[in-house]
Amino acid sequence: MLTVQRLDQSDAQVVLAGARAKAQEIGVPMCIAVTDESGNLLAFERMDGGKIHSITLAQDKAFTAASARKATHEYHAGCVPGADNMLFGIHTAMAGRLCIVGGGLPIFVDGVCVGGVGLSSGTPSQDLECATAGVEHFLASIS
Amino acid sequence: MLTVQRLDQSDAQVVLAGARAKAQEIGVPMCIAVTDESGNLLAFERMDGGKIHSITLAQDKAFTAASARKATHEYHAGCVPGADNMLFGIHTAMAGRLCIVGGGLPIFVDGVCVGGVGLSSGTPSQDLECATAGVEHFLASIS
Amino acid sequence: MLTVQRLDQSDAQVVLAGARAKAQEIGVPMCIAVTDESGNLLAFERMDGGKIHSITLAQDKAFTAASARKATHEYHAGCVPGADNMLFGIHTAMAGRLCIVGGGLPIFVDGVCVGGVGLSSGTPSQDLECATAGVEHFLASIS
Amino acid sequence: MLTVQRLDQSDAQVVLAGARAKAQEIGVPMCIAVTDESGNLLAFERMDGGKIHSITLAQDKAFTAASARKATHEYHAGCVPGADNMLFGIHTAMAGRLCIVGGGLPIFVDGVCVGGVGLSSGTPSQDLECATAGVEHFLASIS
Numbered sequence: 001m002l003t004v005q006r007l008d009q010s011d012a013q014v015v016l017a018g019a020r021a022k023a024q025e026i027g028v029p030m031c032i033a034v035t036d037e038s039g040n041l042l043a044f045e046r047m048d049g050g051k052i053h054s055i056t057l058a059q060d061k062a063f064t065a066a067s068a069r070k071a072t073h074e075y076h077a078g079c080v081p082g083a084d085n086m087l088f089g090i091h092t093a094m095a096g097r098l099c100i101v102g103g104g105l106p107i108f109v110d111g112v113c114v115g116g117v118g119l120s121s122g123t124p125s126q127d128l129e130c131a132t133a134g135v136e137h138f139l140a141s142i143s
Numbered sequence: 144m145l146t147v148q149r150l151d152q153s154d155a156q157v158v159l160a161g162a163r164a165k166a167q168e169i170g171v172p173m174c175i176a177v178t179d180e181s182g183n184l185l186a187f188e189r190m191d192g193g194k195i196h197s198i199t200l201a202q203d204k205a206f207t208a209a210s211a212r213k214a215t216h217e218y219h220a221g222c223v224p225g226a227d228n229m230l231f232g233i234h235t236a237m238a239g240r241l242c243i244v245g246g247g248l249p250i251f252v253d254g255v256c257v258g259g260v261g262l263s264s265g266t267p268s269q270d271l272e273c274a275t276a277g278v279e280h281f282l283a284s285i286s
Numbered sequence: 287m288l289t290v291q292r293l294d295q296s297d298a299q300v301v302l303a304g305a306r307a308k309a310q311e312i313g314v315p316m317c318i319a320v321t322d323e324s325g326n327l328l329a330f331e332r333m334d335g336g337k338i339h340s341i342t343l344a345q346d347k348a349f350t351a352a353s354a355r356k357a358t359h360e361y362h363a364g365c366v367p368g369a370d371n372m373l374f375g376i377h378t379a380m381a382g383r384l385c386i387v388g389g390g391l392p393i394f395v396d397g398v399c400v401g402g403v404g405l406s407s408g409t410p411s412q413d414l415e416c417a418t419a420g421v422e423h424f425l426a427s428i429s
Numbered sequence: 430m431l432t433v434q435r436l437d438q439s440d441a442q443v444v445l446a447g448a449r450a451k452a453q454e455i456g457v458p459m460c461i462a463v464t465d466e467s468g469n470l471l472a473f474e475r476m477d478g479g480k481i482h483s484i485t486l487a488q489d490k491a492f493t494a495a496s497a498r499k500a501t502h503e504y505h506a507g508c509v510p511g512a513d514n515m516l517f518g519i520h521t522a523m524a525g526r527l528c529i530v531g532g533g534l535p536i537f538v539d540g541v542c543v544g545g546v547g548l549s550s551g552t553p554s555q556d557l558e559c560a561t562a563g564v565e566h567f568l569a570s571i572s
Contacts, residue, residue, distance in 0.1 A: 008191050041198050044187035048152050048431060052467050052496035055184050056523050079518060081510050096521030124515045144440060144543065144571075145334060147433040154430060181338050181467040210338035224367050224374075229410045232365060235382030237342050257430065285430075295477050327484045330473035334438050341470050 006036040007107065007115035011138060012043040015107070015117050018137020022130040023047060028122040030130055031058035035116045039067035042115070054120035060097050061104025061127070066116025073102030073128055103127025107135050109142070149179040150250065150258035154281060155186040158250070158260050161280020165273040166190060171265040173273055174201035178259045182210035185258065197263035203240050204247025204270075209259025216245030216271055246270025248278050252285070292322040293393065293401035297424060298329040301393070301403050304423020308416040309333060314408040316416055317344035321402045325353035328401070340406035346383050347390025347413070352402025359388030359414055389413025393421050395428070435465040436536065436544035440567060441472040444536070444546050447566020451559040452476060457551040459559055460487035464545045468496035471544065483549035489526050490533025490556070495545025502531030502557055532556025534564050538571070 007015070012034040023030040029049030034042045039062070046055060061072050068075070078087040079100050091100045102124030107115040117134045119127040150158070155177040166173040172192030177185045182205070189198060204215050211218070221230035222243045234243040245267030250258045260277045262270040293301070298320040309316040315335030320328045325348070332341060347358050354361070364373040365386050377386045388410030393401040403420045405413040436444070441463040452459040458478030463471045468491070475484060490501050497504070507516035508529045520529040531553030536544045546563045548556040 009188065040189075040195050041187060042189050044184060045152065046183075046185050051498060052183050053493065053523070053527060054497075057519070057527075060522060073515060076515050076518060079510075091518040092521045095524040096527075099522065100518035102515050144538070145435050145437045147435060149431050149433055151431045179467075181465075181469055183467055207339065211340075212337060224365075229359060229362050229388050232362060232377040232386035233343070235378045236346060236385065237339070238381040241339060241343075241382075252430070295474065326475075326481050327473060328475050330470060331438065332469075332471050338469050 004037060005109065005112055005114050007034065007042060009042060012115070014141045015115070015134040015138045016043055016045055019117060019119055019130045019134030020045065020047065021137070022133035023119070026122070026126060026129065028126050030119050030121045030127070031055050032130070032134070033058040033062040033118045035062045035066045037066055037114050039063040039116065051121045057099065057101070057120035058103075058118045060099040061101065061118025061120060062116040063097065063118070064099045064116075065104035065106045065118060066113060069106045069113040071106065072099055072104035072118070073124065075100040076102060103131055105131045105135050107138065109139075147180060148252065148255055148257050150177065150185060152185060155258070157284045158258075158277040158281045159186055159188055162260060162262055162273045162277030163188065163190065164280070165276030166262070169265070169269060169272065171269050173262050173264045173270070174198050175273070175277070176201040176205040176261045178205045178209045180209055180256050180258055182206040182259065194264045200242065200244070200263035201246075201261040203242040204244065204261025204263060205259040206240065206261070207242045207259075208247035208249045208261060209256060212249045212256040214249065215242055215247035215261070216267065218243040219245055246274055248274045250278055250281065290323060291395065291398055291400050293320065293328060295328060298401070300427045301401070301420040301424045302329055302331055305403060305405055305416045305420030306331065306333065307423070308419035309405070312408070312412060312415065314412050316405050316407045316413070317341050318416070318420070319344040319348040319404045321348040321352045323352055323400050325349040325402065337407045343385065343387070343406035344404045346385040347387065347404025347406060348402040349383065349404070350385045350402075351390035351392045351404060352399060355392045355399040357392065358385055358390035358404070359410065361386040362388060389417055391417045391421050393424065433466060434538065434541055434543050436463065436471060438471060441544070443570045444544075444563040444567045445472055445474055448546060448548055448559045448563030449474065449476065450566070451562035452548070455551070455555060455558065457555050459548050459550045459556070460484050461559070461563070462487040462491040462547045464491040464495045466495055466542050466544055468492040468545065480550045486528065486530070486549035487532075487547045489528040490530065490547025490549060491545040492526060492547070493528045493545075494533035494535045494547060495542060498535045498542040500535065501528055501533035501547070502553065504529040505531055532560055534560045536564050536567065538568075
């Protein structure tokens with residue numbers, strides 16, 4: 001039998017709060033999604049002004065990051081056509097749900113992936129900045 | 144041009160809070176989804192213990208209730224095979240996203256649909272009870 | 287080689303106009319879709335107040351009626367579980383796109399199916415009433 | 430509560446008329462789709478000779494432009510593999526519904542996105558030319 005560590009709902013709210021605060025700071029209303037370690041949605045928020053297509057993208061980024069235990073921007077770097085790692089093409093998996101656009105981060109505690117967070121509505125760099133703020137806010141809360 | 148009223152994020156949180164409180168009262172952890180008047184997700188929460196398949200069901204109930212401006216249990220009543228109103232079969236539309244299981248309610252303010260809420264993880268009656276609590280909590284907050 | 291007769295865009299607009307006029311008469315804003323004989327969309331209109339989920343349903347009804355050359359309410363009558371014709375279950379085909387809810391009609395000219403029309407936002411009876419008005423308006427225009 | 434402005438059906442017809450006139454002028458029959466600000470379809474027309482696959486593409490372009498509040502050709506520019514903004518891969522989202530091919534434009538009034546238009550059947554440049562004509566025709570009608 002396996003014992004699995006994963007974010008609970010209060011943890012998810014801490015991640016959301018950290019990401020939301022950064023989004024407000026940079027002035028970009030975001031869609032924010034938090035999943036557990038299996039990639040299943042725990043919490044979602046579309047800030048007033050967040051984009052409609054980002055509802056899906058934020059969830060897909062969080063799903064990808066958690067389920068692959070890899071940041072979506074790292075996936076992106078490996079998906080250049082012709083790259084040595086032969087990852088190109090993986091972004092069409094699951095009918096495109098596997099998202100390689102920056103803004104999705106896995107959440108690790110003691111080296112173990114316990115969840116994921118995904119942001120969308122800004123540039124990939126802005127999305128990543130807010131996702132990072134969410135993870136850091138959570139890690140600070142448990143340290 | 145049309146002028147449309149819809150829930151904002153703080154309204155969505157009030158709906159969530161009302162539904163969550165009722166779920167806690169009856170001791171059934173739920174998935175709770177709130178959409179705007181077009182059926183697009185505003186907020187989602189999976190309470191600790193909420194079921195995985197309910198992540199989709201709660202969202203589909205909220206989507207259906209808001210986009211059709213009709214409670215999902217009312218849809219259900221008309222979908223019995225052979226019922227007079229000939230609605231049977233509508234539940235497979237949109238790849239099954241149109242949900243006729245009780246627990247989804249449209250949210251009306253001054254006779255206008257401004258959003259929807261969907262609950263899942265309990266029985267349809269429990270889901271509906273919590274959805275109702277969410278709507279009532281919101282309506283009380285603006286009265 | 288086959289020579290196929292199908293609605294052109296001006297025909298589709300005549301169908302739309304007939305359906306729209308009836309919808310206005312009965313006071314139910316509708317989504318209206320017109321397809322060619324292959325079930326491919328020719329024209330669509332969401333009247334102000336038409337429902338969001340009806341965007342898909344109207345198109346699915348028109349598609350089903352044209353591609354199956356059968357009214358959706360006729361399909362419905364045959365889909366009762368246990369019916370002699372053993373049609374029950376067909377409504378899940380094409381991920382639910384095959385719609386058996388009343389409101390979709392094939393359009394026949396000289397015994398040949400040249401297109402389809404689908405309505406949604408009212409009851410199936412209201413939807414069918416408006417679909418019928420659309421077909422009759424078109425047939426009157428070419429007689 | 431949020432108050433949102435969106436195109437009504439008569440506005441959508443003005444957009445359609447402007448796009449259609451340009452398509453006739455350049456001699457390329459088009460599929461033309463107009464959505465509201467949430468990306469939900471308001472009106473669609475397949476001109477006689479418009480391509481079948483463009484039925485979906487025109488709608489996806491309009492959906493993408495409205496829901497992301499960004500022209501599809503702008504998305505395209507950022508989606509070249511290896512581009513600095515790291516957007517490559519976003520075009521597979523929503524089962525490929527997120528369309529980065531030119532010909533989709535958001536429609537802004539007073540800085541607010543009120544809808545979107547998408548064209549398909551020509552080259553992306555031709556599609557964009559007609560989309561632009563649709564938007565300009567609408568903006569002229571309300572000025």
